[in-house]
Amino acid sequence: MNKTPLSNRFDGGPDEGGHFGIFGGRFVAETLMPLILDLEKAYDTAKEDESFQRELRDFSSHYAGRPSPLYFAERLSEHLGGAKVYFKRDELNHTGSHKINNCLGQILLARRMGKARIIAETGAGQHGVAVATVCARFNLPCRVYMGAKDITRQKPNVFRMRLLGAEVVAVESGAGTLKDAMNEALRDWVANVENTFYIIGTAAGPHPYPAMVRDFQSVIGKEVREQIVEREGRLPDSLVACIGGGSNALGLFHPFLQDEAVHMFGVEAGGHGLEGDAHSASLSGGKPGVLHGNRTYLLQNGDGQILEGHSISAGLDYPGVGPEHAWLKDNGRVSYVAVGDDEALEAFHLCARLEGILPALEPSHALAHVCKIAPESSREHLIVMNLCGRGDKDIFTVAEHSGGMDGVVDS
Amino acid sequence: MSGTRIDKRFEELQKQGRAGLVTFLVAGDPDFDTCLECLRTLPENGADIIELGMPFSDPMADGPAIQAGSTRALQNGASMPRTLELLQRFRAGDSTTPVVLMGYYNPVYIYGVERFLDDAAEAGVDGLILVDLPPEESGEILPGAQKRGIDFIRLVTPTTDSARLPAILDGASGFLYYVSIVGITGTKAPDTGRVSKSIEALRQHSRLPVAVGFGIRNAEQAGALGPLADGIVVGSALVERIADPETRSGIPGLVAELAGALRSRNRKATS
Numbered sequence: 013m014n015k016t017p018l019s020n021r022f023d024g025g026p027d028e029g030g031h032f033g034i035f036g037g038r039f040v041a042e043t044l045m046p047l048i049l050d051l052e053k054a055y056d057t058a059k060e061d062e063s064f065q066r067e068l069r070d071f072s073s074h075y076a077g078r079p080s081p082l083y084f085a086e087r088l089s090e091h092l093g094g095a096k097v098y099f100k101r102d103e104l105n106h107t108g109s110h111k112i113n114n115c116l117g118q119i120l121l122a123r124r125m126g127k128a129r130i131i132a133e134t135g136a137g138q139h140g141v142a143v144a145t146v147c148a149r150f151n152l153p154c155r156v157y158m159g160a161k162d163i164t165r166q167k168p169n170v171f172r173m174r175l176l177g178a179e180v181v182a183v184e185s186g187a188g189t190l191k192d193a194m195n196e197a198l199r200d201w202v203a204n205v206e207n208t209f210y211i212i213g214t215a216a217g218p219h220p221y222p223a224m225v226r227d228f229q230s231v232i233g234k235e236v237r238e239q240i241v242e243r244e245g246r247l248p249d250s251l252v253a254c255i256g257g258g259s260n261a262l263g264l265f266h267p268f269l270q271d272e273a274v275h276m277f278g279v280e281a282g283g284h285g286l287e288g289d290a291h292s293a294s295l296s297g298g299k300p301g302v303l304h305g306n307r308t309y310l311l312q313n314g315d316g317q318i319l320e321g322h323s324i325s326a327g328l329d330y331p332g333v334g335p336e337h338a339w340l341k342d343n344g345r346v347s348y349v350a351v352g353d354d355e356a357l358e359a360f361h362l363c364a365r366l367e368g369i370l371p372a373l374e375p376s377h378a379l380a381h382v383c384k385i386a387p388e389s390s391r392e393h394l395i396v397m398n399l400c401g402r403g404d405k406d407i408f409t410v411a412e413h414s415g416g417m418d419g420v421v422d423s
Numbered sequence: 424m425s426g427t428r429i430d431k432r433f434e435e436l437q438k439q440g441r442a443g444l445v446t447f448l449v450a451g452d453p454d455f456d457t458c459l460e461c462l463r464t465l466p467e468n469g470a471d472i473i474e475l476g477m478p479f480s481d482p483m484a485d486g487p488a489i490q491a492g493s494t495r496a497l498q499n500g501a502s503m504p505r506t507l508e509l510l511q512r513f514r515a516g517d518s519t520t521p522v523v524l525m526g527y528y529n530p531v532y533i534y535g536v537e538r539f540l541d542d543a544a545e546a547g548v549d550g551l552i553l554v555d556l557p558p559e560e561s562g563e564i565l566p567g568a569q570k571r572g573i574d575f576i577r578l579v580t581p582t583t584d585s586a587r588l589p590a591i592l593d594g595a596s597g598f599l600y601y602v603s604i605v606g607i608t609g610t611k612a613p614d615t616g617r618v619s620k621s622i623e624a625l626r627q628h629s630r631l632p633v634a635v636g637f638g639i640r641n642a643e644q645a646g647a648l649g650p651l652a653d654g655i656v657v658g659s660a661l662v663e664r665i666a667d668p669e670t671r672s673g674i675p676g677l678v679a680e681l682a683g684a685l686r687s688r689n690r691k692a693t694s
Contacts (some may be wrong), residue, residue, distance in 0.1 A: 029559060039528060039555045041484045042578040043605060046587055185490060191481065198483045203606035205582055302529045302555065303481060315502040316533030317480040 022269035022345045025336060030219020030306075032339035038218040040305045043202050052220040054125050059227070064120060068228075071116050075149070076106045078113075078231065082239035082396070087366040095389035097382055098248070099399040100236055100264065103372065109401035110229060110260045111142035115211060117228035119146040122209035129204065130154045132211045133197040135162055135190035135256065136327030136374065137169025138401055139213030144178035154178040157196040160188035162326045168405050187320035190256075190330045194304050214257025215334035218305030222334050229263025236396055237267055244394055250275045250385065253398040254378040255295070255348070256328035258337045260400035269345060278337060279381045281323035282350035292321030293350040294333045295341050308335045324353040324409065325373035327401070355380040357413055360403065372401030373409065428521040428549045429574055429597045432471055433632040433653060442649040443471030444682045445634050447525065447658030449492035450475050450509050451501030453666045458496075461665060461674060462513050466520045468675045469682025472634075472654065473513075474552070477506050477526030484554045486609040488659035495666060503534045507546045514547030523550035523576060523597075531564070540567045550574035550597045558590045565594050574598075579625060579633075581605050581617070588628055598632040598654060601625065603639070609659025613638045619651050646684035657681055 025032040030052075038048055058064040072078040081101045089097045102110040122130060130152050134140030140156040147154035156173055160182045163170050173180050186192035194217075201210045215225040233251075240248050251268060253261035255278040268274045283291030291297060294309045301310040303318055311319040311331035323329045340346040359379035363371045371379060375398065382397050389395070403410070436443045446465050451458050465473055478496040482489060510522060524543060531539050531553065543551070551573055556564070561575070568575045574597025582605065583591060592599075601622060603613035613635070622633055635648055636656025645655045660677065664670040 038557060038559050040557065041554055041580075042557050042591070043484075043580040043582050043602060045557045045559070046582045046584060049587075186480070195481050195483050199486075199607045202484060203610065205605055302527075302532055304483070305555075310529075312529070312533065314533070316530035317478075317497060318529070 022340070022343070023266055025339060026219060026223055030223070032336050033342060034300065035307050035335035035338040036219055036222055037307055038305060039302045039307065040218045041202055043205060044218070047205050048218050050125070055121060055220050055224050058121055058124055064124070068117055068120055072113065072231065076112045076116060077104065079235040079239070080104050082236060082243065084243070085367050088363065089386070091366055092383060092386040094391065095250070095386040095393035095395045096391070097386055098240065098394065098396045100232060100396055102232060102260065102398060102400045103375070103402035107138070107142045107145050108404065109138040109142065109372065110232060110263060110398070111139045111213060112145065113231055113263065114213065114225050114228040114259060115139070115142040115146045117224070118209070118211045119150050119152070122152070122211070123150060125209065127209035128152065128207045130209055130211055131157070131197050131200050132213060133157045133190065133193040134213060135159070135193070135329060136325065136372070137162070137166040137173065137405065138327060138372070140178070140180070141169050141172045141176070143211050144173040144176035147178060148176045155200070156180050157183050157193040157200070159190060159193045160184045162189055162193070165409055166326050166405055189320065189326070191318065191320070198304070213259070215259040215262050215336060216257045216304060216306060216308065216332060222306065222336055225259050226262045226266055226336060229259050230266045232260065232263035232398060233265060233267035236264065240394065240396060247271055247274055248394040248396045249273070250277065250393065250395045252277045252279060252378045252382050252395060253400065254279045254328060254374045255333060255337060256281070256292070256330050256374065257332070258334040260398050262334060262336060264396070264398045265346060276346040277381055277385070278346050278348045279378045280348060280350045281321070281325055281328035281377055282352040283322040283324070285352060286350055289319055290322040291350065292323040292328050292330060294331055295337060295348040296350045298331070300338065303332050306335045308332050308338045309341070324356060324413065325377065327372070327374040328377065349381055351377045351380040357410065359383055360410060369399070370403035370407070371399055372403045373406045374401055375399050376403070427572060427574065427597070428519065429472070432521050433598065436471065436653065442652050442685050443654045444469055444645070444678070444685055445472040445474055445636065445654045445656040446470040446661060446678060447474040447476060447656060448665065449478055449489065449496050449662060450506040451478060451496035451499060452492040452662065453495045454499040455505060455509060457665070459509055459512055461671070463516060464675045465678055466517060468678040470520070470678055472521045472523065474523045474525045474656065474658070475506070475510060477503065477524055477530055479527040479530055482527060484607055486607045486659060488609045488663040492662040492665070503530050503539070507542050510543070510548060511546040521549040522547065523552060524548050525552040526554065528553050528556045536564050537567060540564070540571050540573065544571045544573060548573060550576045552576045552578070552600060554578070558593065561594070569594070576600055578602055581621060592629050595629070595631060598634050599625065599629060600656070601633050601635045601652070602637045603635045603648070604637050606637070608637050609640070611638050612644065613648065615647050618648060622651050642680045642684035645681045646687070649685045655681070655685060
């Protein structure tokens with residue numbers, strides 16, 4: 013199965029067939045294969061092209077607002093009574109999350125390839141908004157597939173996408189969430205291969221997407237390396253990030269994978285608990301299988317039918333995970349843990365009150381894990397958490413789960 | 424490889440100078456018994472080869488009709504063991520009609536590749552089509568299929584160029600499945616002119632029979648494409664009739680009509 017073995021490094025994948033160990037690969041319909049091979053070639057060329065990298069850096073700085081700050085969360089650290097907690101403020105990026113990093117990279121690539129039409133899938137709508145944004149900026153028509161259930165619980169982002177000129181298509185099949193949106197985007201792509209570029213939002217899908225999205229997101233970890241050394245004179249002890257597909261986490265982790273002393277925690281959505289089916293923790297509660305172009309850990313039944321995940325956070329509500337995470341789990345480099353809906357909500361409120369920051373429900377999961385490990389760590393221990401999205405989109409969900417808006421205000 | 428049911432069937436078709444009718448149903452759609460009953464009527468109404476879909480929760484290459492069929496089957500208890508049982512029950516009453524299992528890789532992978540090949544061979548399968556397993560990824564199942572005499576049927580599409588074709592043909596047997604449209608099953612209508620050119624080009628590189636599918640819905644289309652190909656695949660048009668008893672009763676008639684269209688449009692028998 014593996015044509016070339018991975019080099020003996022944690023950051024050495026994938027091999028030339030797009031495999032991370034047994035994970036990854038290109039499990040797609042034959043109609044898409046020539047396209048995916050073209051994309052791989054185009055990306056390999058662009059990656060080495062200084063003019064492409066310069067253009068990407070320029071838009072990242074002046075359009076998206078990079079570098080994002082590394083902020084010492086002093087009151088939260090005091091409250092937790094242990095480690096020094098830093099937030100990587102990727103929620104301050106244009107469009108409100110880390111998603112813009114990847115979308116800028118892919119839209120510049122789409123332009124190089126002469127593609128005339130953009131499609132995307134979205135869960136929470138953060139990726140959809142970022143895609144709609146770059147499509148407006150580069151004047152390309154944009155269609156975003158979004159599960160019908162997600163459209164209901166993420167209305168503000170649907171409105172944002174439409175304001176930016178994107179067509180948002182409600183996907184009714186399945187449970188009407190991210191998995192179903194991705195199926196529909198793949199069906200659109202198969203039918204429109206000639207002119208369409210599919211901007212996948214996470215580090216999953218067929219090769220080269222997992223590696224490409226990771227590369228575009230790695231700007232997060234590269235900046236953290238410089239910023240933490242400037243602030244503290246050394247590398248952090250622990251990195252924490254939430255995992256849906258896992259692009260923000262890989263972006264943070266990847267530049268540190270060879271630094272053995274740096275511990276890494278990927279935090280999955282534990283929903284109502286791992287004992288039932290109502291969670292989205294594919295690494296902690298799933299097993300290897302093949303979906304959406306890659307082999308990875310999946311939530312599935314004994315017959316290989318994919319299960320619908322659950323999470324309070326639409327952005328983590330996906331039954332799969334990027335293949336590089338599957339590999340980093342199996343080789344033990346990264347620890348993967350799960351945090352439930354209630355813990356994430358609690359962390360959301362804590363962050364709002366102590367730091368004056370409304371985090372998205374996705375990084376609220378990461379924050380909940382920080383709340384567990386920080387008190388057990390020494391005052392010298394440095395934690396960097398990726399605050400990958402802002403919570404404005406989630407205020408109604410939070411209100412609903414916290415006894416209504418009145419309950420939030422009065423309590 | 425000669426002497427398989429698929430090879431024999433295409434030899435007979437060649438002698439008759441016509442394309443065969445390949446009919447697709449989803450295993451267990453709408454339920455086990457109805458599906459079995461329906462399968463049994465196919466050969467007597469003129470189906471030459473049967474494709475049996477292995478239901479999957481996420482059929483990414485399929486249009487609304489087959490998605491719905493898969494969902495119905497799964498809701499009514501379909502599973503890989505039940506699919507193989509359906510095949511076995513069909514085979515018990517029909518020892519000559521070739522049956523091809525078609526679907527997505529995950530249910531096969533989870534069942535266990537070796538166990539699946541053993542049990543499918545035992546149940547009487549002749550060929551296997553895995554839509555999301557291109558040549559790049561098929562190394563983990565192809566040798567095992569070949570060892571058991573199960574044809575691994577490859578898809579050729581309008582996006583396949585001459586650079587890619589050799590990889591697709593390597594290890595292909597039984598027949599080639601030409602996907603006649605750029606898209607998902609049962610949506611667009613194929614363009615006869617384009618399909619004709621593509622099949623001609625394909626025949627320069629392979630002596631395997633070529634079946635055409637994805638978008639053929641009626642006797643008129645089947646009749647037009649029949650002279651170009653060795654097989655015509657019809658799926659969505661059957662699957663969308665199977666759920667409702669009233670439309671289901673029209674399936675034998677539709678199959679007979681499709682078969683009639685192929686029989687009346689003989690191409691020159693090649694020998």
